[in-house]
Amino acid sequence: MRPLTDEETKTMFEKLSKYIGENIRLLIDRPDGTYCFRLHNDRVYYMSERILKLATNISRDKLVSVGTCFGKFTKTQKFRLHITALDFLAPYAKFKVWVKPGSEQSFLYGNHIMKSGLGRITENTAQYQGVVVYSMADVPLGFGVAAKTTQECRMVDPMSIVVFHQADIGEYIRSEDTLT
Amino acid sequence: MASCSVEDVLAKAERDEAEKLKGITVSKELDLEFDPGNLLAFDKNRIDTREFKDSKREDFLRSLARDNTQLLINEIWKLPTERVEEVIVAKLPDPTTLLPREKPAPKPKPPTKWEQFAKLKGIQKKKKTNLVWDEVHKEWKRRWGYKRAKDDTKEWLIEVPVNADPNEDQFAKRNKAKKERVARNEYNRLKNIARAQKIKVPGMGLAPTPQQSKAELAQAVNIAKISTASVGKFQDNLPKEKTPKNTGKKRKFQPLIGDFSSEKQKQLDLLKVMDSKKPRLDITKAVNKQMREEDMESRKKNKKDFGKKGQRGKMSGKGKGKAGGKGKGPKGKGRKPQMKQGKR
Numbered sequence: 315m316r317p318l319t320d321e322e323t324k325t326m327f328e329k330l331s332k333y334i335g336e337n338i339r340l341l342i343d344r345p346d347g348t349y350c351f352r353l354h355n356d357r358v359y360y361m362s363e364r365i366l367k368l369a370t371n372i373s374r375d376k377l378v379s380v381g382t383c384f385g386k387f388t389k390t391q392k393f394r395l396h397i398t399a400l401d402f403l404a405p406y407a408k409f410k411v412w413v414k415p416g417s418e419q420s421f422l423y424g425n426h427i428m429k430s431g432l433g434r435i436t437e438n439t440a441q442y443q444g445v446v447v448y449s450m451a452d453v454p455l456g457f458g459v460a461a462k463t464t465q466e467c468r469m470v471d472p473m474s475i476v477v478f479h480q481a482d483i484g485e486y487i488r489s490e491d492t493l494t
Numbered sequence: 495m496a497s498c499s500v501e502d503v504l505a506k507a508e509r510d511e512a513e514k515l516k517g518i519t520v521s522k523e524l525d526l527e528f529d530p531g532n533l534l535a536f537d538k539n540r541i542d543t544r545e546f547k548d549s550k551r552e553d554f555l556r557s558l559a560r561d562n563t564q565l566l567i568n569e570i571w572k573l574p575t576e577r578v579e580e581v582i583v584a585k586l587p588d589p590t591t592l593l594p595r596e597k598p599a600p601k602p603k604p605p606t607k608w609e610q611f612a613k614l615k616g617i618q619k620k621k622k623t624n625l626v627w628d629e630v631h632k633e634w635k636r637r638w639g640y641k642r643a644k645d646d647t648k649e650w651l652i653e654v655p656v657n658a659d660p661n662e663d664q665f666a667k668r669n670k671a672k673k674e675r676v677a678r679n680e681y682n683r684l685k686n687i688a689r690a691q692k693i694k695v696p697g698m699g700l701a702p703t704p705q706q707s708k709a710e711l712a713q714a715v716n717i718a719k720i721s722t723a724s725v726g727k728f729q730d731n732l733p734k735e736k737t738p739k740n741t742g743k744k745r746k747f748q749p750l751i752g753d754f755s756s757e758k759q760k761q762l763d764l765l766k767v768m769d770s771k772k773p774r775l776d777i778t779k780a781v782n783k784q785m786r787e788e789d790m791e792s793r794k795k796n797k798k799d800f801g802k803k804g805q806r807g808k809m810s811g812k813g814k815g816k817a818g819g820k821g822k823g824p825k826g827k828g829r830k831p832q833m834k835q836g837k838r
Contacts, residue, residue: 317748317757323764336769342761348754363754370750440779463782465789 315354315369315377322387326351326358329385329393330403332444333457337406354379357386357494358393360402379494397456397481398493400446404454407446409436411458411477418449422484427458427477429470439464445477456482518568520561528569531589535566606686647672 318326330338341349341360348363354377361369361381369380382402385395413421417431433450439460447455458477467476486493527536537558545554573584605613612619625634626643635643652664688695696702698721700714720726731737748757 315750317750317752319747320764323761324768327761327765327768331768336765339762339765342758342765348758350754350757352750363751367751438779438782440776440782465782465786 315352315374315380318351318353318358322353322358322391322393323351325387325391325393326385329395333395333408333446334403334406335408337408340406341402351384352380353387356388358384360384360399383494395457395481396493397483397485400454400456400481400483403457404446404448409439409443409445409460410448411435411439411445411460412448412450412452413455415450418455421447421455421479422482424479424482424484424488426461426475426479428472429467429474429476430472432467432476435460435464435467435476437464441466444480447477447482454483456480456484518564520564522561522565526562526565528566529589529591530569530573531587532591532593533566533570533586534589534591535562535569537562604690606690607682 327338330341334341349360350363350366352359352361352366354374357379359379359381360383365381369377382398383396384399384402385393387393411427412433412435413427414431414433417427420431421427427447435445439445441460441463443460445458445460447458449455457480459480461475461478462470470476522537522539524539527538528534529536541558570584573586575582575584577583611617622637624637626637627633628635628643635641637643647668652668654660654662654664658664685695687693697714698717700706701710706714719729722729
């Protein structure tokens, strides 16, 4: 386990800011305790300082996971956000997409969201903006990337993709082994 | 008639015979000098200039060549012959004429470092025997090389010396020492060659290309700096030089439980820098905003006119306006004039 280097921190913040914008500072600077990011086996974990101090007592090879896993760095140092970060990112999301109950299950199986399944979308969403996907009951379902701007969403045909799937809570069952 | 012809024929036959004989025997004032090893015949006879006139020149030359060649062939026939695959072959002796060099004579090589030292100290080369008696194997073995007499890399037992670390691998130590000796030997050999041929060898840490990159030069400077007896500890820095840290290959990370507040501060600063790098005015967003406003305007107008003048074709206010400067432009060049859509 080690802290992130400057380059790694930068890459990760860039990815996170795609979804929550400048609200990252609320993750770094929390009023209810010091939380920090640590890297272990190429995965980034977000944990409180108390948990960190406890985790130092476990040897590296025996340590599986600490705190919550936000994502991992690939071999070429790109950052991939995992679904386990949803609980921390959903409250701070800047751009949200609500999906209709009918195509909720389709999204949870890993498919993209089509215009026919789109319930609501925040105004001013840019193209390829990171979004958090909610169900109509305001339950966060996962992450996505807006395929079209809000304007364009209004005008396209119902069969075109409006949100690309990035991560969904169905992955807790589908990729149980690789999530840690 | 017949007798005439017979006489003619006889005369002709006699002349032919004379020709043939003449062919084999050639009379010269001075005998030729022969070098059968080089198939060389050297004719020192004088040439009559009369025979060298234009018209007769070719014939004269041809006959001269023929005569000399004939003499050379006669000489070759005098050599001992043997039969090789049904062909009679003459055995040529060694050539006697010295031919000049094809290439210039080689220059003497400059002495190597060791040769210079030996000359200086007066060390003579001692002739050593090729084979050494190996007591262990009871046979003669080479002095050096493959299957040599005293090969200490092949020993199966090495005593640990008194002052050595008991956990050290003595075999590995020996192998490593040998590798280092071989590498040093090779390095010195190449240096000798470079010195002999006056090839410029780049210093330590530099690549052998003429153009070095900034990083390579910096690395060379760092290596030169630590190449002192105290590993660069007492080397002063140049006026604006910074002492390099982490020049080794090992990456150094921050401590795991370092100062949390400083970590937090660093991350916030990083965020601030990232924010400042982003352009204040996002062009696409501004364009989209403009388009949306025009849409709303046109829709409002549609609604109004719908009531007044009846159904009109839906106006798609999709005209692209200039990026209206709602705030300052990205480079702070001042506001761009907001282009208003004219009446359609």
